[in-house]
Amino acid sequence: MAEDVAPKPGLYVTATPIGNLGDISRRALALLAAVDVIACEDTRTTGKLLSRYGIRTRCIAYHDHNAARVRPRILERIKEGQSVALVSDAGTPMISDPGFKLVAEALDAGLMVTTLPGASAVLAALAVAGLPTDRFLFAGFPPPKKTARRKMLAGLAETPATLVFYESPKRLVASLEDMTAALGASRQAAVCRELTKLHEEVRRGSLEDLCAEFAARERIRGEIAIVVAPPPAAGPDSDASIDRALREALEKLSLKEAAHAVAYITGASRKKVYSRALEIREGK
Secondary structure, X not given: OOOOOXXXXXXXXXXXXXXXXXXXXXXXXXXXXXXXXXXXXXHHHHHHHHHHOOOOXXXXXOOOOOHHHHHXXXXXXXXXXXXXXXXXXOEOOOOOOOHHHHHHHHHHOOOOEEEEOOOOHHHHHHHHHOOOOOOEXXXXXXXXXXXXXXXXXXXXXXXOOEEEEEEOHHHHHHHHHHHHHHHOOOOEEEEEEOOOOOOOEEEEXXXXXXXXXXXXXXXXXXXXXXEEXXXXXXXXXXXXXXXXXXXXXXXXXXXXXXXXXXXXXXXXXXXXXHHHHHHHHOOO
């Protein structure tokens, strides 16, 4: 969208920063300044972003508690020829926020829906976790109750992909304890806290070690994403699986990078995998 062209009637799913207010595209800023109205989770949170960039577009609250009442009004605005930007408090709308039904009903009504992509805490966490990214599953927030949480985690234990969760600071240790029990104490993981913000922190290690580390802290703050490696290869053909994975990885990565990636994927020791990678490279 050119900055001097008014946006067409429709719903614009617009990504906003996950922390650092500088992480927003020029296109998104132009769109937010040009639309008729911005639908946001919390007008105070979005207001800080708009104020930073001198944008005075009207905001209306659209969140879990008022969605059923406000959604028809937003759709009616678009039908009347208005442009509406949908934003979340942080990151890309539709990821753990109430945007799904609005987008679905807009599409059902034949209205234009498009996106202005940008920041996402899921992708940011994957980028810095140091775990495999070729296949991942975003699992959202684990259930707050222990029984339901363990049941959910048990159902994901054998998923052949890196897992990404959101979690609140007050439940981080409890979730890490249940992940250790359900997914395995030695499973590699990363706790990503306050990404892109002043106190950004990424702690990497086994689930057991991470659980102990955060349990020892007096206070935990901030927005948190937990990234957990895929399950290790199992069964009598585990060595063959390691070899297959190494041969594929060595076609694209350096020896060190391939060994590191396969060690995470299979759960085998880095020393063993690196030694085998050397043998494969030398044709043994």
